[in-house]
Structures are given as structure tokens and as C-alpha cells.
Amino acid sequence: MSAAALPPFRNEPVLELRRATERATLAVGLGELRLPLRVPVWIGDERRDGEELVSTDPGRPERIVALAASATPEEAGAAVAAARAAFGAWAATPVHERAAALLRAAAWMRERRAGLAALAVRECAKPWPEADADVCEAIDFLEFYARAAIELQGGDGPQLLQVPGERNELRYAPRGVCAVIAPWNFPLAIPMGMTAAALATGNTVVLKPAEQAPGCGLRVVEALRAGGVPAGAIALLPGGGEAGAALAGHPDVATIAFTGSGAVGLELLRTAAEVSDGARQLTRVVAEMGGKNCIVVDSDADLDEAIPAIIESAFNYAGQKCSAAARVLVHESLHDALVERLTGAVAGLQVGPADDFGTDVPPVVEQDAQERVRRYTELAARTGDISTGMSDVPDEGWYVAPIVATGLPPESPLLREEIFGPLLTVEPVRDVDEACDRIDALPVALTGGLFCRNPRTVAHVIARSPVGNLYVNRSTTGAMVGRQPFGGNRLSGTGTKAGGPDYLLHFVEPRVVTENTIRHGLVV
Amino acid sequence: MTASDGSAHAPATLEAEIGRVGRALHDAFPSHRGRPLKALDDRAMNLAAQDDELRAALFRFVDVVPACRSLDDLAAHLTGFLDEVGDQPPSLRAAMRMGDTRAGRAALGAAGAAGVRHMAHRFIVGEHPKAALPTLRKLWKDGIAASVDLLGEATVTAAEADRYAARCADALATLAGAYDRLKEDPVLERDAIGPLPRANLSVKVSALTPLLRPEAPERGQRDAAPRLRALLRQAHELGAHLHIDMESLDSREAVLELVLDLLAEPEFADGPSAGVVLQAYLRDSHDTLDTILDRARSTPRAQPLVVRLVKGAYWDHEVVEARQHGWSVPVFERKADCDANFEALTTRLLEARPLVRVAIASHNLRSVAHAIARDRMMGGAAGDVEFQVLRGLGDDLGHALADSGLRVRAYCPVGDLVAGMAYLVRRLLENTANDSFLADQAHGVPLEQLLAAPAATAS
Numbered sequence: 002m003s004a005a006a007l008p009p010f011r012n013e014p015v016l017e018l019r020r021a022t023e024r025a026t027l028a029v030g031l032g033e034l035r036l037p038l039r040v041p042v043w044i045g046d047e048r049r050d051g052e053e054l055v056s057t058d059p060g061r062p063e064r065i066v067a068l069a070a071s072a073t074p075e076e077a078g079a080a081v082a083a084a085r086a087a088f089g090a091w092a093a094t095p096v097h098e099r100a101a102a103l104l105r106a107a108a109w110m111r112e113r114r115a116g117l118a119a120l121a122v123r124e125c126a127k128p129w130p131e132a133d134a135d136v137c138e139a140i141d142f143l144e145f146y147a148r149a150a151i152e153l154q155g156g157d158g159p160q161l162l163q164v165p166g167e168r169n170e171l172r173y174a175p176r177g178v179c180a181v182i183a184p185w186n187f188p189l190a191i192p193m194g195m196t197a198a199a200l201a202t203g204n205t206v207v208l209k210p211a212e213q214a215p216g217c218g219l220r221v222v223e224a225l226r227a228g229g230v231p232a233g234a235i236a237l238l239p240g241g242g243e244a245g246a247a248l249a250g251h252p253d254v255a256t257i258a259f260t261g262s263g264a265v266g267l268e269l270l271r272t273a274a275e276v277s278d279g280a281r282q283l284t285r286v287v288a289e290m291g292g293k294n295c296i297v298v299d300s301d302a303d304l305d306e307a308i309p310a311i312i313e314s315a316f317n318y319a320g321q322k323c324s325a326a327a328r329v330l331v332h333e334s335l336h337d338a339l340v341e342r343l344t345g346a347v348a349g350l351q352v353g354p355a356d357d358f359g360t361d362v363p364p365v366v367e368q369d370a371q372e373r374v375r376r377y378t379e380l381a382a383r384t385g386d387i388s389t390g391m392s393d394v395p396d397e398g399w400y401v402a403p404i405v406a407t408g409l410p411p412e413s414p415l416l417r418e419e420i421f422g423p424l425l426t427v428e429p430v431r432d433v434d435e436a437c438d439r440i441d442a443l444p445v446a447l448t449g450g451l452f453c454r455n456p457r458t459v460a461h462v463i464a465r466s467p468v469g470n471l472y473v474n475r476s477t478t479g480a481m482v483g484r485q486p487f488g489g490n491r492l493s494g495t496g497t498k499a500g501g502p503d504y505l506l507h508f509v510e511p512r513v514v515t516e517n518t519i520r521h522g523l524v525v
Numbered sequence: 526m527t528a529s530d531g532s533a534h535a536p537a538t539l540e541a542e543i544g545r546v547g548r549a550l551h552d553a554f555p556s557h558r559g560r561p562l563k564a565l566d567d568r569a570m571n572l573a574a575q576d577d578e579l580r581a582a583l584f585r586f587v588d589v590v591p592a593c594r595s596l597d598d599l600a601a602h603l604t605g606f607l608d609e610v611g612d613q614p615p616s617l618r619a620a621m622r623m624g625d626t627r628a629g630r631a632a633l634g635a636a637g638a639a640g641v642r643h644m645a646h647r648f649i650v651g652e653h654p655k656a657a658l659p660t661l662r663k664l665w666k667d668g669i670a671a672s673v674d675l676l677g678e679a680t681v682t683a684a685e686a687d688r689y690a691a692r693c694a695d696a697l698a699t700l701a702g703a704y705d706r707l708k709e710d711p712v713l714e715r716d717a718i719g720p721l722p723r724a725n726l727s728v729k730v731s732a733l734t735p736l737l738r739p740e741a742p743e744r745g746q747r748d749a750a751p752r753l754r755a756l757l758r759q760a761h762e763l764g765a766h767l768h769i770d771m772e773s774l775d776s777r778e779a780v781l782e783l784v785l786d787l788l789a790e791p792e793f794a795d796g797p798s799a800g801v802v803l804q805a806y807l808r809d810s811h812d813t814l815d816t817i818l819d820r821a822r823s824t825p826r827a828q829p830l831v832v833r834l835v836k837g838a839y840w841d842h843e844v845v846e847a848r849q850h851g852w853s854v855p856v857f858e859r860k861a862d863c864d865a866n867f868e869a870l871t872t873r874l875l876e877a878r879p880l881v882r883v884a885i886a887s888h889n890l891r892s893v894a895h896a897i898a899r900d901r902m903m904g905g906a907a908g909d910v911e912f913q914v915l916r917g918l919g920d921d922l923g924h925a926l927a928d929s930g931l932r933v934r935a936y937c938p939v940g941d942l943v944a945g946m947a948y949l950v951r952r953l954l955e956n957t958a959n960d961s962f963l964a965d966q967a968h969g970v971p972l973e974q975l976l977a978a979p980a981a982t983a984s
Contacts, residue, residue: 011851012851013851014850014851014852015850017850017852018739018740019739019740019742019775019777019778020778021778024740129740130740300598301592301593301594301598301602302592303588303589304678305679305681306679308681309679309681312681334594341682342681342682342685345681345683345685345735346681346682346735348682348683349682349683349735349736349748351744358738358740358741359738359741359743359744454585454588454589454592455601455602455605456605456606456608456609457601457605457608
């Protein structure tokens, strides 16, 4: 089987939720969800159940979603050892067989879409449309990387210069054990994406899901094993920071694939840079971290289009996406109109549980997050003007009100620090160049947005924009596999692009073989 | 095809009648405007219809005009868009050179803005209802009723929804007052069922609430209901007709349920006259019609619901949205399939009278002739079916229909240029679409061909 033998990649279509019949399928999925899940430390065929780690519904914290074992450092070591033992056989498995296992995992997920989405609704308070999209994206990663791996490793490799009497070949070999350290905000898609990339190219994986989302992590591993990935090639290591640190510091981990906060990511990079005695390999880190994403609104923008897109970018999933918009930099001529319409629109946002189709802003993931957002909100109220939703915020659950903050001092931490919640700042600028200067002053560069209709201005901003993903005249969230390869620059990440054509290169090592084909003066 | 499609038992007679009706209507077209596009002498539109890149540049320019801060800014946008047209005709190259100097830019900006205003005035009858009255009176004198549509910016806040509702209330009062003073016109004021209101306002639910969410239709319904209920009450008091427009599929469920639910409330059993829209380009439009007819049957009202049958104005949007999401395309992608569906729905609607009143809104001579012929064969009298045209696009057809003694209503948008832009762009798209009936007509496609039965894909 070659990549050409597979139908071309296409994105798994999200449900058409404007139709009542499709909404009904999700309600059925939720009704069939049996909680709590039990999530083991799962190494090879060994499962150790436990209840040290508990994930709960952010909208109803007394509802337990998963009871998980929390991996000890010893278990982290055992998982790496098992993955290392399984590496030879998995790496030697022909790439098309590995790809086929991933495609079967995709089919397994496709058959369970409603149930998987329902789990993301419960465990991470992802509202339905986003939960459904998360399942689709996980399927997309499987389908996309399966094809990409065949492309990368299934043929003769890239063309090299050939001269008479020698044969040159470039091949991409898997690197070894990959530790995947995943976030909770795309609880199925991101762990599956990083894991699928590593597995497709022949690496073995130890997956540590976020401690807030062990249930979703379990489903990722179940899908892969159901698809035929050998038990040794994929281990599940639920746990907290200690398990993650033990993994990251393990000398037999060849690659760390991480998506999460900047603080943790930088710590992983430091750890990985430390070459321990007896190390046989330099640890590579693929890291996707935070941002401070800005949307620039030029004087010719159509606010009818810009306002809904800004609302979506800043407040969907309560702003808890690394791509979410945090700052709006608007041309001074439109500032007042934009603020009036934006605050009016925010006033209509409904804060509520994730399983309500009418919810605009679900709860944030945990109490710490609620307290953090409230601290920033108080700071905004103290140092600027804030405006919020009119609707009540439920008492129970980790709810916070959506906030628009204006009139903040230029040095405000609110304009610099990642809040990861539904808090959006607005500041006027003289022109797009002033906006570009302010964006350029940030140490992070993940996503950006631009609302502008002059093609020359658009080209100018594109040229000046450092971000990994720039969106022109649309929302800044919702990157699609194969369409918007995703990842940040500067301190936002290692510049890798998930769901893009070159992502798999981070999970392989290139090997060149040059063979002399001359014997006794003859080219043989 | 539905059982009600009469073509199975009377094809030859029906086709012959459609031919006769169509030729008669065509002959009744005002002679100096036999070809609408040419008569309008809009070379930019013709040029645009022939060149996709130029068409895109023109639309982007029209769209951005209200947002430009100065003539210089206008010219910068215009040359920026034209820059992206690969094969520039000489006239465009001249325009581009004008962009090089300040004086040239001012002239170019002024010319561009004037062009857009000129186009806008063709479709938009006035900045506010009072300003539209002279046009509306003239239409009435010509035997044409109107439905006024208030153009507005998108509604994203509750305050904007309130403002739109207030504008609608004001328009209802203005129209009711103005139409009271007009001369009686029996064709426009009565059908076999009874009297018809003179004043007629079309409203959009998307403007009555900022909370239309495709995946949560009940939110928009709940939020829009009080505003729409107040307008229905007012229309009832004034004896005016309130028509609720349909927009994209994203809001169909919310709009339809809202309207049917409100009209079923006891206080509206005696009125007002109200209407909904059925979009023939939707593949599931027969199901929607089932819903409408079921509800009309279960909640009888003194003034039957008016169903306006249209092709649908969001074709590009529906196709692109479906393609981007990997959904099956909800609209017919072949014009002939859409035309055939329009005729099938026409037949069903005509047969459903007097449960509903029927308004056929089309500029397609064949579709209109089909409705007339079908109605005649069913024994309908002139006036038992209404025909609707868009001001600026269907003027000639409207006059021809009125001159033939039929009841005609022109859909007349009212509003300023900024607010009217989305409407204007949709109309321009329609006008320059290669497969539009108007384009065929303008480019001299023979009448026999224009009147031929749509060759629908066998299903």
C-alpha cells in the first residue's frame, strides 16, 4: 500500500448541529456515558487501577468523571523501559502496517463519536460543538499522519545527487521512545496528534495525559490499541507533574512532545538540554506553549464581521485555547464603536454548563483557573474599565464571567501575561504599524488576527507579523489539520506545525547511506 | 416528485399554456427595457459578469466603500483590488495610473463612490421609510404594491435589536398612514379569500436578536419573540401585513419555529396578516413546506399565512459553508434542478389554497409563466396568486405582470448605504451570476429557450 493507494486526506466533517437530528445524536451519547471511568496506569498488558487522581465535571465538581491511578516515578521508569523494549519490533514494522493501525484507530473513534464528545463535555467542559470538533481533529491527526508517514518513509526517500559509481540514499528512521505530555484543553485531539505522529513514524510512546483529563487520555490509548498498535508500543501514564518530570528526565526518552503552559515547556527544554551521564541520545523537544494573541482591527474593517469573530476567538471555550484572542488593537477611528458593540455583544453571552447547546461560555477547567481569572479581572477593574455579561454566573462550578477590559495602562500585566480565560483587552492604535510594533514587542508569537480590507495593508501586516498562525478577516481559533498547520514561534513553541507537511520530521532521525558501486573499476 | 405534480397527466397542455403566457408577458415588457441589463447601461456589471477576477475586485470595492475615510482611502482600496486582476482591460490600466497622483486618486475615489451610489440607488428606494414614500406611491399608481425591507447593520447587541424593532414599528406606522391615502386598487387589495392589507413590511429575525445560534435555535427564538410579538400586535392594530424573511439555513429552524409558534398564540388568531418564506433551492424544502402546511392546518387563523416562494438568496454562502465543513450541500447545485423544484413547490402551494396564500417571487419568466399557467388550469382567477419582484432587478417583469392584470408586489429595501451593503452585494452577485435568468435574458438567449421546461436531473 502506498500513500497514493489511500483516498486523499479529508477532514472528518463536524456534525451539522444546526439540524435537530444531529444534536439529538449527541444527547444520546451523553445519556449512554457511564461514569466514573476507571483509568489505570497501563504499561504493556499490566493495568494498575487506582483512585489517587480524580477528574471532575468543571460545571458540577461533585460529579466524578474519572478515577485514575497516579503514576509513580518508578512506574514512569517502567513505562519507558517497556516502550524501549518494544521499540525494535514497532520500528521494524513496515510503515504501511503502522499506518493501517492508525487508520483502524480512526475508524474506532468514528464509530464512537458521540460518546467521545460527551466525555470531553463532562471531563473538560468543552461545549458540544467544540467537543465534537475535538473528536474530529483526533481522527484527522490519525488519518493525516498515517498518510504523511507513508509519504516520508514508504518510498525511496528524497532525491539526492547521484554520480556514477555510488548510490546515495536518505532515509528517515524513528528516534526511539517518545514521551507525550498532553494538555486538557483539547483532551482527545492533542494527545492523539502527538502520539499518532510518534507512532506513525515508528517510535513507541508513553502518554501522560493532563491530570484534569485522564479519562480522555484512556480513550486515546484504547483507540490505538483497538486499532492494532501493540501493547508495548503505547503506554498510558496518568499522573501529575511528578510523573511528567520523571518521564522528561529519563535518559532513554529520545523525544518529548509537549503541549501546555510556557512555564512547564521551558522547564522541559531545560531538563532535556541537560545531558545525563550514560545518555546515548540528545533529547529532542517538540513544544507548543502559550501565547498572547492579538487581533488588529484596521479603520476599514467591517465590524459586522469583526465583532462576532472576535467574540468567538476570545470567549469560545471560555478563552481556554492557546489560539484564543486576548488583545484587540483597533484603529482609533473605530475604537469607540467597536467597544460599544463588543461590550453589548458580551452582555448577551450565556454562561452555563457545557452540555447546554445554548451555552456561550462554559466553566473554566478548575478552581485554580477560576481564581486566576478572577485575580486578573480584579486587576482590570482596578486599573482600567471592565464590562461583562449581564447573565448570572452559576454559583456551583468553576464559572467566571466574560470580561472586556479597556483603558489599561500600557505596562499592564493584562496586556502581556497569558490569562487563559474569558478576558479580552481592547486598546486603540494610531495605525496598523503601531499595532505591529506592540505585537513585535511581545516575547510570544502564536496566533494573530487582522481585520482589514485593503490588500496592500494586509500584505504589509503579513510581512511584519511574527506569529505562527495569522488569520485575516476571520476568527483566530479552529485550525484544521492539513489546512492550517498549527504552532507558534518565539517563546510560544519550537516552531513545529502540528497537522502540517513537516511535522513528522521532528519524530525521526535522518540517515544517509552511500554505497560504493565500483568493483575492479566496473560500475556494478 | 410529489403526487401533486400535475405534469404527469397534463404535460402538453400545461407546456403550451406556459408558452402562451410567457410570450404574452414578454410582449408586455416595456419595449425600451426589453433587456434589463443592457437597458441599465451598466458596463461595469457586464464587464464583471465576464471576468471572475474583475467581478471579485468590483464586489470588494462596493463592499468597502462605506468604510473608507476619504477619497484617497477609496482610491487606495480600488487600485489595491484592481492590482489583483491579472489581465487588466485598458480602462483599468488607466484607472491604475490615476492612483499614482493625489489629484488622480481624489478623482478616482469620487468616481468610484459615485458609481457605487448609483448602483445602490437602483436597489435601495430611500434612506428611511418617509423618503421611500414617493417611490411607493408611484408603484401603487402603476398597479404595484410593495413590501418594505429595512436594511440594517448586523445585530450583535440587544440595543441594536431594540433599535431595529423601533425602526420597524416606525415603518409600519409610516406605511399604514401613507397607504391609507392612496386610491383603491381592487387587484392589490382583495383576493378570493378576502381583503389584503395595503401596508406590508418584511422583517428579519436576525436583526431582532443578537442570539441566533445555529446549534441552539431556541435561544434566538426566546430573545426575538417579545420584539416580534410587539410588531405583530402593531401590524394587527394598523391592519398591515408583516412578512418574516428567511435567511441562511443556519437560522431556518429558529425563524420558522418562532413565527409559527407566535402566530399560533390566541391573540393572533384574528390577525394580522403575516407570512413566511419558502426557499426552493433547498433540497429539503418540501419537508419545510410540510411543516408549514401542517401548522397552518392545526392553527387556523382568520387571515391565512402568506407563503412567499423564492429561489433563495444565499446560494454561494450555503455551498461554501457546506464545502468547508464537509457537509452535503443543502442546495441544488444545478440551476435546472432548482427551477424544477420551484415549479413543484409552486404546484403544491397553489393546491394548498385557501389554507395559505401564495406569493411567487421570481424573475425567471419561465417560473412565473408556469405559476400563472398552472393557476389558470386549476381555475384560479387573476389575483388569487401574488407575484413578487425585487426593486431594481425585476422592475420590467413587475410592470408586465401588473399590466396583465395580475397582483404584483415589489420588494423595496430601505436604508443607508452602509447598512445596505450586504444586500447590494447579494443582488450584484445574483445579477452577474453566469447562470442567472436575467443574464441569459440580457444576453439575448431566444425566448423559446428561456421558456423551456427545466431539464431536472433524474432522481
